[in-house]
Each structure stands twice: as C-alpha cells, then as structure tokens.
Amino acid sequence: MASNQQRREAAKRKLQRQNQRRVQQAKAAHQRLMIVGVIAAVLVIAGGVWLISSLFSPGNDTAAKSGGATKAANAYGTGTDAPTATGQSGSASDTAAPTSTAPATECSYPKGGTAAKPVKPPTDLNPPKTGTVDATLTLNTGDVTIALDRANAPCAVGSFLSLAQQHYFDNTTCHRLTTAASLKVLQCGDPTGTGTGGPGYSFADELTGKEKYTTGVVAMANSGADTNGSQFFIVYGDSQLSPNYTVLGKVSSGLNVVQAIAAKGVKGGGQDGAPADPVTIEKVAVGS
Template sequence: MSADDRQSELAREHKERQAQRAAEQSAKSRRNTFIGAGLAVVVVAGGIYAATTLVNRDSSSPVAAESSPSPSPSASASVLGELEPSATPTKTGPVSCTYKRDTSDVPMKYVGMPGAKPNMRLKTMTIATNHGNIVIDVDPAVTPCSVNSMAFLAKKNFYNNTKCHRLVTPEVSGLFLLQCGDPKAKADGKNPTDGQGTAGYVFRDEAVGAVPYTRGVVFLTQPQDAAGQNSSQFAISLSDENAQIEPQFSVLGMVRSGLEIIEKVAKDGVIVNDDDITGDGGSTAPKNPIIIKQVTLR
C-alpha cells in the first residue's frame, strides 16, 4: 500500500469513528457542549468541532490586548514540537508585551500584571500537583507574552492550591483534555461559575495554528468568538484526536513528562455536570481532584 493510499485509508477510518461517535451521542438525546473560559466541544453529525464560550460574559464589549512586535522563529524548530507549523510569527525585533485589565463581570484573582519585557531564557514550566509533577517545555521565542504571563503568575503563587476544574474525556465529549487555571473554581461538578475565572487581565493571541492540538500540546483558553482575551486558564491535550480542534488557541508548550498522571486520574471518572453538557454553565470535573500545589518556570 502506498503512502497516499494509507493516508486516505486513515482519513476514511477517522471519519467513520466520528460518525459513529456522533450517532451514539444522538442516541443519548443530549447536546454535549462544554462551556467555560476554555474549550467548548460540540458533537455534531458531521464530526466534532470546537469553540470557546464564557457564560454570562458580555461579548459585545470584548477586552483587547496586544504585544508588539511578534517573534520570528518557526515553531517547528522549537520545543513546541516537530510538527510542521501552519502559522508562525512573521515580525522581528525586540518583544514588548502589553496586558490590559479584564473589566468583565467574572470571578477573578488579581495579583497585578506582568511586565512588558519577557524573560527569553525560560525553557520549562513545572506544575506540581497532588498526584505528581507535570513538566512542560516552553519557548519564549515563539510565545513570549504567554510564557511571560505564566512566569509572572507562578512567581505570585497565583496557581497554588487551585483545582483543575474540567476533565473532558472521550466517553463524554469525544475529546480528551484537562483544563486548569480558574483561580475560583471549586471543581465539584456543581459550581456554575467554574471555567469563568481569570487573573484580572488579558493579552493577545500567539502562535495560533502553529501546531495541531495533539497529545501533549498545552494551549491557553479564552471565551467564544474572542481574540486577545487570554488570561490564566490553560488546557493540556491528552489525545491526537484533538487535532480536529479548529486553530484558535495560543500554544503555550509541549508536555515533556507527566501525562500519565492525568490519564490515571481520568480512569477514576468525571462528575458529569448536566449544566455543563447543555451549555448553561459549570464544568465536568474529575472525580479524583487534581490540585495544583505550585507552578514554576525556569
């Protein structure tokens, strides 16, 4: 079988799996929409597509943020992975990041705003959890303002003792990922504002579409139809099937080690929040809580 034939066969099998999954979800007579300041996944007859939605957020007055100029290196040559990028930064020159206050009416924990000049020497982000460490390779040459924001919040102990509020599993949504970074999340499957919390500031998108959101990719999350509203929340992809997600999220890095920690927790199941599934708020949390003890960048 030629490489082209094999590729066509894989594509056909992928479409068949999507159709089967959609049929199964339809039989359950429910619309699987996951809402929050992160990923909202909708299972439809033609397959699975992704969007972001923020419950009770006024989308008519989006908060803008920017950084200028953007860096020039290609993501394919960085620690973000060896995948061929579909979109890379194009401008050159010194990087200056701009962060703006989030004026929306959502839960937030404000500890100040990062400085304009990012540390371009940072290489790793370690998330210490109650289950062990998750180590992520980052590259400020590709996403300087995203890495700068994470480093600032980490130094401020912003993430200490916060709970990862959403665990999306294939059985529930067709995708597989963990979402964290809401400072006010209770992760109990009941709190209607889980997934809405921010750090009280926002900033522009970076490296959107640089790599597919396959297993190990870490990306920032923001509201539906939004741009430049990244804040403290992020998601960790646990499956290559997530490559279907439409490119719209800033890529933060690639997991070097620790995915097995999340996968083990996923085996314990999730608290299925009906409000989350129908798109009214809250989140589907892991039954076995994942608590972030500390985040460090070096």
Template sequence: MAPKNQARDNREARERLRLYQARQGLHDRQRRRRKRDDLVGVGVLVLVAALATGSQLAFAGSRAEDAPAASASSTATPTPSASATAGNTGTVPSKAIADGATWTGTLTLNKDVRLGIELDGKAAPQAASVEIDLIRKQFYEGTTCHRLADSADFRFLQCGSANGDGTGDAGFQYGPLENVPSDGRYAEGTLAIARGASPYSQSTQFFIVYGDTTLDGSTGGYTVVGKVTSGLDDLERKITSKGIASAGSDGTGAPKVATTITGATIREQD
C-alpha cells in the same frame, strides 16, 4: 532606602497579595450571585406551581426528540467564561519576560502527579511571559482543574481559573493569539491557553492536551505556549482515566477526581 533585593521582594509580595485579594473578591461576588439566584429560583418555583394546571396542555405537544442532543464534538472548545474584548485590558505582564528563550519547570497536581513542562518564549512570547509571571507569583497554587474532556480526538484537562470553576482572572486579559496550529490539531502533550470569544480574552486559564485533539479553528484557534515533557502517564492513570463527574451538553465536565494545582516552578533553560 531599602536594598535592591529587598525592594524587589516587597514589590513581589505586594503583587502576590493583590492577586490573592482579586481571587477572594471574585469568589465573594460569585457566592453573592449564587445566593441571589437561589432566591430568584424560589420565586420562580412558586410561580410555576401556581400556573402548573393551566400550562399542562400548552406543553403536551413537546417531544424529547425535538430537543438538541448533547455532543462531544470538536466544536466544544476549551474556553473560560470571559467577555469579548477588542484589545488588552488591565496590566498585562511584559512580553519581554520570556526573553525569546525556552523555559522549563514543573506543574504538580494533587501533590503526586508531577508534570515536566516547557514554555516556548520564542514562538509564544506574550503567553509564555504571562505564564512565567503567574508561576513566579504562585498564582496557580491552590487553584483547580475544573474541566475535563475525555472523548475520542478530544482529550484535555483545563486548569487555572481564579475561582476554580471556569471564572475569574488575575485582573487582565490579553492577546493576540500566538503559535496556533493551522490544521486545528493539538498534539498529545500540548500546553495551550484557553480563551473566550475574543482573541484578546486570554488570561490565566490553560489546558493540557493528554491525547491528540482537534479543536474548531474557525474563530482563530488557541495559543500553544509549550508542552508537557513528562508525567502524562501519571496524569491519565490517576486523574483523566477516572472520567467526568457530570458531563455538560458539550461532553465535558468536572473530573471525577477533584484536581488541584499544588505546586508550580519555572526557570530559564541553561
């Protein structure tokens, strides 16, 4: 029988391997889906070319002003691509991990932006426990920050998707929402959990609020799991101030400075 510490290390190693394999599996599925969509796209282009002459009159009355305008309002919320669920799915890390305590650590981006972080195990015990567990298992290392919002009153950097593009998870989704601001205001430095339509669609993604931000609270808001205690100046100077590569309809998009999580640490505060 293996010594206690060795047995624990073996379990943690197996869990890290499982998380890595889950990310790889999701990545492979995404690649196959893109290949399939490319093939479908070729077929559609051929069909469009064949019908082009006959369709010119049909669309002659369309006007650019009839199309909805892109907006950077607070209705564009920091959510991952996740299906709505009625309850927890998969094996969610125990709520007891956070132990009702304050946890401190670091989050390093691109090797040279070092953020001090603090997780609130009392106000958000489930979310804090998930983040502690993921950090301990080195889940975040090598993942990217794929989404940036940089307009007035709407400033955050979203990180932590398994596939680096807003998709994927660690094999679980969880709820409920915790420690949600009643007024929809997320102060500069807030660390919050991203989600899909359901309050039980939280998983690995989180967002860093680097400027006071207002988000739509009509669907319940977002769990505030903690805060950034240092390094926001470096984050803005080296990453967020450089802007968005290509904004989507909600005004957000991938940051011009490609951003990768290169390190993360966490420990219970003494």
C-alpha cells in the same frame, strides 16, 4: 361678449390656479421624497441590525454541528471547523512544537474584569523570544513538567511565568476534564474553579493558523479572539480544535499523570465536567 377687463381677470384667475397646482405638486413630490428617504433609512438600519445579528449570533458557529465536541470546543472560544489532529501515538515526545514569528511589538496586558486572586500584570513587556523554560506543576496526584515555548508565544509564556512567580496557581483546582474521542483535555488555571475566573487582565493571541492540538500540547483557553488570561489546557490525547488557541508549550514529563486523571473519568459520568477525583495544583516551580 366678454370685455377686455373680464378677459384679463379670467386669465389672472387661470394663472393663479396653475400656480396653486404647481405648488401642490411640488409639496407632494417633496413629501414622497421624504417618505422614500425614511423608508431607505429604515431599511439600512434594519439591514445593519440583521448583519450584526448574523455575524454574532451563536447559531452561526459551525462548531454547533461538530457533534460530541461542541460543548468543549465552545468553552475554549468560538472557533469553528476544527482541524483533525495528526499523530495517534499518544506520546508527548511525538508532539512537534509549533513555530511562529515572535510579535514585532511589545507585549500588552490591558486590565479588564476582576482578578480571581490578587495579582499584578507582567511588568516585562519585552520577554525573551527564543528557547524554552520549564514549569513544573505539582499536582496532588503527581508532577507535570511543561516546556514553555518562548519562541512560539513569548507574551503567553511571560504571563504564565509572572502568575506562577506570584503564586497565582498555588492551591487551585483543575476544574474541567473532557473525554470525548475528539477532545481530550484537562483545563486548569482558574482560582475560582468555575471556569469563569481570570487574572484581571488579558493579552493577544499568538497564532500561526497551523496549530495542532496533539498529545502533550499545552494551550491557552479563551472566550474569543485576544481574550487570553490565566486558564490553560493540557491535551492528553490527540484533539480536534480549530487553530484559535495559543500554544504555550508541551508536556516534557508527567503526561502519564494527566492520563491517569482522565482514566478515572468525569464526575457524575458524561464526557465533560469536573474530574471524578478532584485535581489540585499545589504549586508551580519555574526555571530561569
């Protein structure tokens, strides 16, 4: 028969074993929580990576499904679901100039990249926001006059005028012509002639969301939202593009000059590339 002393020692050992089990159980529970936390963190990070990849993957650009116009549309930016342009007359006079509310804030031309040709950003950050001003492009094949729309895109017009006055466009090539049924444009404004050059600054889009790229419209080329620079394109036939390209103005005379360039086709054949006959902007004269 166990003595009181023995019973006390046995009870003490039992209590110690219970305490040890509780400590071990607590440690195990803590480890499980840490593992769960790590797994959750990994899932969150993985989810974030998936989200970023999904948002910015080129495969998500539905323009990739737009057929022959895909390459041309993507070169102007990342717009998708291009609207169908209205009006099939082919006359610049039938093209209605889009209207929009002028920006409430000052224009901004932040520096970025290397200028393809020495040039300074515009100094007038509050350009006129009404009316139009003419810019005449003297090409090696004839003159094209554009009515620049200050009411629709004052910042874009201000930039174009500044570049023209600094002779930025002089003796530069129109490096790109597209002749697909859904995209008929002549692209100019890059002194390097490669499609990658710019003025060393950019400026924001000026859009209404209702832009139509019908015959005679002149718009800014871009590589994404708010990446406008010096490149622009002249629409010589109704084209299907999403409303992601700031409308600079419209051709008031000389559209036949651009259409004659297009009639000769793309160098080497195809529907997208350099014009068959080189096109050079010899100079640009602007009104007041």
